[in-house]
Amino acid sequence: PASNLGLEDIIRKALMGNLEE
C-alpha cells in the first residue's frame, strides 16, 4: 500500500547508513 512506501524508504536508508558514526 502507498502508506507504507515512506516506511520502506526510511528503513532502506537506515539499513545502509550508520547513525552511530
Added chain:
Amino acid sequence: EITKEQRALMKLILDAYNRHQIPQDVTKKLLQDQYSAEENFLLLTEMATSQVQVLVEFTKNIPGFLSLDHEDQIALLKGSAVEAMFLRSAQVFSRKMPNGHTEVLEERIRKSGISEEFITPMFNFYKSIGELHMVQEEQALLTAITILTPDRPYVKDHLAVERLQEPMLDVLRKLCVLQHPQEPQYFARLLGRLTELRTLNHYHAEMLSSWRMN
C-alpha cells in the same frame, strides 16, 4: 537456569535497546505547550520517522540479523515497525513521568486527528502493557522477538528467521520464570500481548488513512 551464553545474548540485546532511543531534542518538542494542528501533525511524523531509524539501529545489533538476506531484513523491519513502535510507546506511557507529562503527551495524541475508535484500543494496549510491569530485559527481548517474526509478508527464508527468534524466546521464557516465580502464566501473557500487537498493526493502515482524511 540461564546459561552463560544466554546471559551474554540478553546483555547484548538490552545494551542495544538502551543505546538506541529517540533523541532528546525530538522528545523535548513533544512537551511544548503551544502548537497548531499542522505543527502537531509534523511533530508526530518526525517522531515516527525517528522511531523507525532508532528501531533499525537496534535491529542491526541483534545477533545474526545482518547475515539474513537483505530483502528479508527489509521485509522483517517493514512488517514489524508499527508493532515495535507501539511496544516502545507503551513503555513510555507505563514509565513514571514527571508531573503533567503523561497528560500533555496523551492530549497531543488525542488531538492528532486520529479517530476515537483507534485511539481507545491503542491506550488500552498501553495500559495492558503497563500492568505487566516488565523488567527492561523483557522489554528488549520482546521487541527483538517481534522484529524476528518469520511469517511477515514477503519474507523468503522463514527458517533462517526462526533460527534467530528461537533462542530469544528461550531466554525470555527462562527470564519470566525467574523474574515472576509467583506467576506461572507470565510468559504466556507476554506472548498474548504479541497477538494484541498484531491486531493493532492490522488496524494501523486504516488509522493512517482516517488521519489523512481528517
